[in-house]
Amino acid sequence: xxxxxxxxxxxxxxxxxxxxxxxxxxxxxxMQKHGNQMRASGDLYISHPIEVAYKLTQYKLDTASIITALxxxxxxxxxxxxxxxxxxxxxxxxxxxxxxxKLNRLEIKSExxxxxxNFRKLVVAMSRDLRVLLVKLADRLHNMxxxxxxxxxxxxxxxxxxTLEIYAALAERIGMRRIKEELQDLAFxxxxxxxxxxxxxxxxxxxxxxxxxxxxxxxxxxDLVEGAGIxxxxxxxxxxxxxxxxxxxxxxxxxFEQLADIVAFRVVVTTVSECYLALGLIHxxxxxxxxxxxxxxxxxxxxxxxxxxxx
Numbered sequence: 096x097x098x099x100x101x102x103x104x105x106x107x108x109x110x111x112x113x114x115x116x117x118x119x120x121x122x123x124x125x126m127q128k129h130g131n132q133m134r135a136s137g138d139l140y141i142s143h144p145i146e147v148a149y150k151l152t153q154y155k156l157d158t159a160s161i162i163t164a165l166x167x168x169x170x171x172x173x174x175x176x177x178x179x180x181x182x183x184x185x186x187x188x189x190x191x192x193x194x195x196x197k198l199n200r201l202e203i204k205s206e207x208x209x210x211x212x213n214f215r216k217l218v219v220a221m222s223r224d225l226r227v228l229l230v231k232l233a234d235r236l237h238n239m240x241x242x243x244x245x246x247x248x249x250x251x252x253x254x255x256x257x258t259l260e261i262y263a264a265l266a267e268r269i270g271m272r273r274i275k276e277e278l279q280d281l282a283f284x285x286x287x288x289x290x291x292x293x294x295x296x297x298x299x300x301x302x303x304x305x306x307x308x309x310x311x312x313x314x315x316x317x318d319l320v321e322g323a324g325i326x327x328x329x330x331x332x333x334x335x336x337x338x339x340x341x342x343x344x345x346x347x348x349x350x351f352e353q354l355a356d357i358v359a360f361r362v363v364v365t366t367v368s369e370c371y372l373a374l375g376l377i378h379x380x381x382x383x384x385x386x387x388x389x390x391x392x393x394x395x396x397x398x399x400x401x402x403x404x405x406x
Contacts, residue, residue: 096142097149105152106161114158121162121184128173136244143237144168150233154271160226163191167230170196194227195234215265228265232274235262239281255285279338287341294337297351302334309334309358316362319376328373329363 099122106113125144132140148164162184169175170192181189198218218228239258245251259282266275283291309332320328335357343354362373 096139097145102145102149102152102161105149106158109152109155110157113161117158117184118161118165121165121188124175124183125165125169128169128175130173132172134241134244135246136241140168140172143234146237147230147233150236151229154229156226156229159187159191160230162188163195163226164230164233166192167195167234168199171199191224191227191230194224195230198227198231215261215268218261218265219268225269228269229271232262232266232271232278236274236277236281239278242281242285251285255282258282259286276336276338280336283338283341290341291337294340294351298334298337298340298357301357312358312360315380316360316377319380320362320364320373323372323376325364325369325373327365328369331361331363332358333360334358 099119102122103113103115103118106118107115122145126141129140129144134140134143144165144167147167148161151160151164166175166180166184166188170177170180177189177193180192201218218231235258238254242251242254245254258278263275263278263282266272266278280291313330313332316332317328317330320330340351340354340357343349344351347353362377364370364373
């Protein structure tokens with residue numbers, strides 16, 4: 096279990112002005128309230144809110160978010176009350192904990208896509224503060240990481256489906272790609288373990304055989320744009336996740352060997368003219384795939400996104 100001092104040290108590393116006293120009080124309060132409650136894993140229940148709080152430090156969230164994570168299950172699972180939380184930690188924390196508690200009590204009644212979309216809209220509407228959603232996503236992520244401790248397979252499957260349809264989609268909607276991909280992968284592992292294992296092995300093979308050359312292509316792209324006088328360009332390469340690959344295979348009805356884009360690259364530049372210059376350089380170097388080109392022009396920065404086939 097993550098120690099109190101470790102949590103404080105992590106928060107202080109990105110927010111030296113964090114209210115250490117309030118976080119310590121929330122840590123102790125949650126520990127006292129949850130007492131000897133246990134999780135299905137056999138761990139003390141307090142380990143869960145502490146893990147949720149620590150996950151949020153990876154995104155450098157504020158003190159109020161960390162305290163909310165520590166307290167997020169106290170009203171629902173202990174004798175703690177919102178009035179008591181407000182007295183001890185203030186109105187802001189009360190509202191955040193209340194928001195997470197209300198989300199915890201929501202239950203989707205149907206597996207239909209329409210119902211799932213309505214549920215997502217309801218969750219967003221109820222979360223007047225984005226931090227409520229962030230705490231809930233971190234909560235779901237830790238629950239998914241410990242899903243295998245739930246003995247009933249039908250319950251694990253239900254939670255995994257709900258994670259895919261509701262919480263991964265919500266994470267994508269608010270721009271939390273890392274959490275989205277982690278939730279998708281954990282749900283994929285539960286729902287389709289054989290398919291996931293097969294894809295993981297194939298990706299490992301490509302990596303070890305040198306066919307998955309993300310770093311090499313990144314360097315080539317960086318040299319291309321810098322050589323053309325484009326200063327400050329950022330180049331990102333990434334290997335697609337097993338769930339994303341599987342979804343594309345399913346939607347297109349093709350096998351792994353037929354996929355042309357198991358890795359993706361992104362070039363970010365400053366101006367529209369640099370965008371098209373970079374695009375021309377990339378297309379001169381690599382063959383393009385029809386229908387797989389995206390150019391995005393957010394302000395004030397422009398982005399070129401292009402998929403291509405390696406020679």
